[in-house]
Every structure is written in C-alpha cells, then in structure tokens.
Amino acid sequence: MQNSRIVIDGTSLTCPLVARAARGDVIITIDPAGVSRARAAWRTARAVAAERPVYGRTTGVGANRVVEVEWEDADAHGLRLLRSHAAGAGPLVAPEIVRAMLAVRLNQLAAGGSGVDPGVLQPLADALNLGLLPPVPVYGAIGTGDLTALASTALCLLGERAWLGGPDAGVARGPGFRLGSADALAFISSNAATLGEAALAVADLRALLDAATVVTALSLLAVRGSEEPYAPTVHEACPHPGQVEAAAAVRTLLAFDHPTPARIQDPYGYRAFPQVHGPALEAARYAENVVTREVNAAAENPLIDVAGRTAWHNGNFHTAYVGLALDAARAALFQTMALSAARLGTLTEPSFTGLYPFQAATEASSGIMILEYVAHSALADARRLATPAALGSAVLSRGVEEHAGFSTQSARATTDALAASRIGLGCELVAAVRALRMQGRAPAGGPLRAAYDVAAAVLDDRVEDRPLDADIATAADALPAIARLLPPPLP
Structure with missing residues (x-):
C-alpha cells in the first residue's frame, strides 16, 4: 500500500497532522511556496547582517549579545555555538516526540522569518522519511527555546553526531547539507520540540475526551441512570458551549435506549x-488553537522581515500561551477523570447494577474490586501532574533572561497525565461492559452499540476471579477506536 503524504507548506500544519507525521507511515514533502519564503528570508538576513548588528549572526548569544563576532571568526562561531548548546541530559525522549519536533521545525522554517538557508529543508524532510532521529535528552529546555534538542539535530546534519533509528542508525553522516555558521542560532532558536510534544498531547487529549463521553454513556446505561440531566432545556438555561456539546453527545449516544431511570436523581x-466534562472540551479546543497557531508561526528571534528588509529582535520565542493553555487543560482533564473514578464506584454497587458487590461471580468473590484501586492510583498521578508548570521561575544567562513559562514541562506533564487518565478510563470501560454483559443487556443500536461491540470483541467475558491487568490494558488500547465512534457535534 502506498504511503500517505503530508505536504509541509509553513501555513497549514495541524495537531492531527503532526501526530500522523510522528506516528504514521507517511512521506513528508515540501511545498515550493515554503521553500521560496525560506529563500527570501535567507537572502534578506544576509543583506541585513552585512549592514547592522543581528543577534546570533554578528553577535554572541544570551548575555554575550553585546560581544561582536569578528568577521575572521564568523565561520567558527556558529559551530562553537552548536557544540556548546548540544548539552541535554537524562534519558532520551520518545521517538515520536523527536519526529514531531522535526516536522514542526520544518514547517516553521517554511513559514519564513528564520533566515536559515533553505537548503536545510530537504535534509530535514529526508531525515523524517528515512526514520533518522537525532538524540534528544529529556532535560534542557524551559519554554524559551529548545536549544539543546535542535543543536543536537544540527550536529547530526553536520555529521558530527550519530543519528538514531532508520537504516543509517549510528552513522555520523547528515542527509547531505552543511548548515552555515551564520545560520546556527537561527536554526536552534525555536520551541519545535515543545510544540511537537504539545501537538501530540492535544491530539490525544481530544481523542481521550471523546472516548470518555462514550464510556460515560455506557456506564449510564449500565446503572439505569436518568437522562434528565442531559435534556436540552437544562443546558439552554446555562449555555456554556462545552457543557451544551457534552450533553448533546450523550443524548445522541442514548438515542436508541430510553430505559426507565432507577433513581429520581443520580450521583454527580x-x-x-x-x-464537568464541558470545561475539558473547551480547554482542549483552546489548547489546540494555540498550538496550531504556534506551529504555523514564524516565531523567530530575530525575525527576518523580507518586506521591510530588516530584522526584528523580539520575544516570540516565549511560549507562555502554550504552557498556560496546557496547564488549564490538565486541570480540566483531572476534573473529568475524577468523575470517571466516581462512576466506577457506582459500577461496583449492587444498588446501581443489580449484581453482586463488585460485579463478582459469587457473593464472596472480589470481582472488579481492584479496579477502583488502580483507577484511583492513576487519578492520583493525574492530580499531581495537574500542578501548573507556569508557577515556576528562572533567571538565566547573567540575569539577561529573567523569566520562563516552562511550557516544555507543561507539555511533558500533559503527556504523562494522559497516560494515567487512559488507565483510569480503561478501568471504567471494563466495568461498564462487564455490568451490561452480566445483566444480559447491550445498547440497542447506533454509535453506542458500535462502541460496545468494539469493547466486547476484545474484553474477556469471564467473570470468575482472575487477574484483570490484561483487561485494563486492552480497554485502554481500545479507547482511540471508541473515540472515533462519537458522532461529531452539530454545528
């Protein structure tokens, strides 16, 4: 089967496209318009640097910005910069995050504004297509530039550092390009690694929230819950967009099932x-908008202005928007995952399910008792990771760089919070499907029945006491497929 293709043009990259580039079997190509923008910026940067000081091109960096680079030392200056900044530490980040970084930096360069030689675009695309990865350690960035990650990438392009992965793994040979010394700072002055991980996290967050809506509807059906809280009149009275969307989604899922409610009023x-779920939907949507805007921005310092034939020294490298958006998304995710754990508790209660306690095979058996412990263990991590990364502070480079938003740490915390939340939601899915099976019931039709069938096809139907670890893992793995069954919201 032919690989799918992603065209990088500097203007239309999305979080789902970043996820495809990072995880899928795709071919990356570059739109000629992106190459043209990069070439125009490169020519302008050279012309401006010949006439006036330009940070990183004719000067040192950080506190050394006041030091001019002598013309006879210019060729060596950039290489020293790359070598000195390729100093990350700790374990290597996941390969998919590195691929996401390469895709984002390629798109940023195609947006124009960096002044980097356009000849670097194709080697970056080649690295992606060949499966080549630069080594990128976890520690090295705080949301004001992924300098260590991109310096490592540059050294791989230059052949000084060995690539990982692909047919040329372990080979210190670039895909055929030598980054110019004057372009060194311009190439590494980017948050591409942070934005790449943020894009993956946002795409995964949207999918997890969709899956949570479907699982909630299955649980509601299993406990014979009331549909009154989802009635249109209720949400017209308090019309927050996310709340309205969440209620409408559950109504759609339950369109084929209208059992008589077992209680006048259900738990929270x-x-x-x-x-509770509505704010998470809105936070995820806002975070996606922020990250999409950033990955398509020429957020370079200095920004090369082709039309104005100048360079603007600025603060667009600071990703406060991204960090704060992800901080808010994690807080909202924790809230909705806490409700999942609460629903799991009802699925262990005979008064809600009509079954033995813990959906056990006998009155003395343990059944799914342990799922609550697992879900609350995962929820505890989601709670810990919900602490805002933006509460940190840093003063660096002799006081010149006196603030950081820690969006890098926010993106990493979001990745980890999502992993924990998948486990918790997987526990609820196991319990909901098991309850319906033991009751001899199933959704009557529509997307909810399709979701039930997806889960029932992979989840073990035995109810005697046995290890449930495989069930949890299987349910967590099924969540993306279940998410895709949620009907899109009405316009």
Whole structure:
C-alpha cells in the first residue's frame, strides 16, 4: 500500500497532522511556496547582517549579545555555538516526540522569518522519511527555546553526531547539507520540540475526551441512570458551549435506549457530567488553537522581515500561551477523570447494577474490586501532574533572561497525565461492559452499540476471579477506536 503524504507548506500544519507525521507511515514533502519564503528570508538576513548588528549572526548569544563576532571568526562561531548548546541530559525522549519536533521545525522554517538557508529543508524532510532521529535528552529546555534538542539535530546534519533509528542508525553522516555558521542560532532558536510534544498531547487529549463521553454513556446505561440531566432545556438555561456539546453527545449516544431511570436523581458522576466534562472540551479546543497557531508561526528571534528588509529582535520565542493553555487543560482533564473514578464506584454497587458487590461471580468473590484501586492510583498521578508548570521561575544567562513559562514541562506533564487518565478510563470501560454483559443487556443500536461491540470483541467475558491487568490494558488500547465512534457535534 502506498504511503500517505503530508505536504509541509509553513501555513497549514495541524495537531492531527503532526501526530500522523510522528506516528504514521507517511512521506513528508515540501511545498515550493515554503521553500521560496525560506529563500527570501535567507537572502534578506544576509543583506541585513552585512549592514547592522543581528543577534546570533554578528553577535554572541544570551548575555554575550553585546560581544561582536569578528568577521575572521564568523565561520567558527556558529559551530562553537552548536557544540556548546548540544548539552541535554537524562534519558532520551520518545521517538515520536523527536519526529514531531522535526516536522514542526520544518514547517516553521517554511513559514519564513528564520533566515536559515533553505537548503536545510530537504535534509530535514529526508531525515523524517528515512526514520533518522537525532538524540534528544529529556532535560534542557524551559519554554524559551529548545536549544539543546535542535543543536543536537544540527550536529547530526553536520555529521558530527550519530543519528538514531532508520537504516543509517549510528552513522555520523547528515542527509547531505552543511548548515552555515551564520545560520546556527537561527536554526536552534525555536520551541519545535515543545510544540511537537504539545501537538501530540492535544491530539490525544481530544481523542481521550471523546472516548470518555462514550464510556460515560455506557456506564449510564449500565446503572439505569436518568437522562434528565442531559435534556436540552437544562443546558439552554446555562449555555456554556462545552457543557451544551457534552450533553448533546450523550443524548445522541442514548438515542436508541430510553430505559426507565432507577433513581429520581443520580450521583454527580452522571448528573454533573456535562458541567464537568464541558470545561475539558473547551480547554482542549483552546489548547489546540494555540498550538496550531504556534506551529504555523514564524516565531523567530530575530525575525527576518523580507518586506521591510530588516530584522526584528523580539520575544516570540516565549511560549507562555502554550504552557498556560496546557496547564488549564490538565486541570480540566483531572476534573473529568475524577468523575470517571466516581462512576466506577457506582459500577461496583449492587444498588446501581443489580449484581453482586463488585460485579463478582459469587457473593464472596472480589470481582472488579481492584479496579477502583488502580483507577484511583492513576487519578492520583493525574492530580499531581495537574500542578501548573507556569508557577515556576528562572533567571538565566547573567540575569539577561529573567523569566520562563516552562511550557516544555507543561507539555511533558500533559503527556504523562494522559497516560494515567487512559488507565483510569480503561478501568471504567471494563466495568461498564462487564455490568451490561452480566445483566444480559447491550445498547440497542447506533454509535453506542458500535462502541460496545468494539469493547466486547476484545474484553474477556469471564467473570470468575482472575487477574484483570490484561483487561485494563486492552480497554485502554481500545479507547482511540471508541473515540472515533462519537458522532461529531452539530454545528
């Protein structure tokens, strides 16, 4: 089967496209318009640097910005910069995050504004297509530039550092390009690694929230919950967009099932789902908008202005928007995952399911008792990771760089919070499907029945006491497929 193709043009990269580039079997190509923008910026940068000081091209960096680089030392200056900044530490980040970084930096360069030689675009695309990865350690960035990660990438391009992965793994040979010394700072002055991880996290967050809506509907059906909290009149009275969307989604999922409710009023896990899940939907949507804007921006310092034939020294390297958006998304994710754990508690109760305690095979058996412990263990991590990364501070480079938003740490915390949340939601899915099976019931039709069938096809139907670790893992793995079954919101 032919590989799918992603065209990088500097203007239309999305979080789902970053995820495809990072995880899928795709071919990366470059739109000629992006090459043209990069070439125009490169020519302008050279012309401006010949006439006036330009940070990183004719000067040192950080506190050394006041030091002019002598013309006879210019060729060596950039190489020293790359070597000195390729100093990350700790374990290597996941390969998919490195691929996301390469895709984002390629798109940023195609947006124009960096002044980097356009000849670097194709080697970056080649590295992606060949499966070549620069070594990128976890520690080295705080949200004001992924300098260590991109310096390592540059040294791989130059042949000084060995690539990882692909047919040329371990070979210190670039895909055929020598980065010019004057372009060294311009190439590494980017948050591409942070933005790449943020894009992956946002795409995964949207999918997890969709899956949570479907799992909630399955649980509601299993406990014979009331549909009243999802009625249109309720949400017209308090019309937050996310709340309205969450309620409408559950109504759509339950369109084929209208059982008589077992209680006049359900616990919060069901009754307040739209009000708690809605903020998470809105936070995810806002975060996606912020990250999409950033990955398509010429957020370079200095910014090469082709039309104005000048360079602007600026603060667009600072990703406060990204960090704060992800901080808010994690807080909202924790809230909605806490409701999942609460619903799991109801699925162990005979008064809600009509089954033995813990959906056990006998009155004395343990059944799914342990799922609550696992879910709350995962929830504890989601709570810990919800602490805002933006509360940190840093003063660096002899006081010249006196603030950091720690968006890098926010992106990493979001990745980890999502992993924990998948486990918790997987526990609820196991319990909901098991309850319906033991009750001899299933959704009557529509997307909810399709989701039930997806889960039932892979989850073990035995109810005697046995290890449930495989069930949890299987349920967590099924969540993306279940998410895709949620009907899109009405316009």
